[in-house]
Amino acid sequence: ETGVTQSPTHLIKTRGQQVTLRCSSQSGHNTVSWYQQALGQGPQFIFQYYREEENGRGNFPPRFSGLQFPNYSSELNVNALELDDSALYLCASSLAPGQGTDTQYFGPGTRLTVL
């Protein structure tokens, strides 16, 4: 059974550019959640995807968007990058959309630096 994987590991972009981050969920998991972790903070919920549809969103602007594919892998897209978007982006997969005792399992993250 493979765990959650993310790519790339590190990324450097400049202000105004667009970025795509990728996540492969753990085997058997159909739900993917994305989090942003700024330095010194806890992870902050961006959105969740279940069966290829967005299934809940945190307090992030529309320039943060995502996709989920039939194999349950997912992408996070960020347009018009700002300096404050510099953070560790974490992907987590789970068996179902967080019902009851379902647990989210995290990938290693992608470190995004915006210059």
Place this chain on the structure above:
Amino acid sequence: DQQVKQNSPSLSVQEGRISILNCDYTNSMFDYFLWYKKYPAEGPTFLISISSIKDKNEDGRFTVFLNKSAKHLSLHIVPSQPGDSAVYFCAAKAYSGAGSYQLTFGKGTKLSVIP
């Protein structure tokens, strides 16, 4: 408005002694609580969880206590080992609409276990 608070940014404990990490929350809609451990350059790793209908859950050296009336939970690690040195995040789960449950994290407590 921080709904999950970990008021101690850091904690140092001697090897073999008890480590107690604390977490307070404000949202009474939270119905499930989790602790994650995070090493540098890795994603958070699930450690232990507790449902709001229980007041204690134990797994080996790790015990989580929940005091609903005080909106407080704590993680006890006994005995503490040097390999437990990491950042510990408290997280709480609540229904966020449209069939989605969302995790809200605290800022984390850095535990250092001194040999």
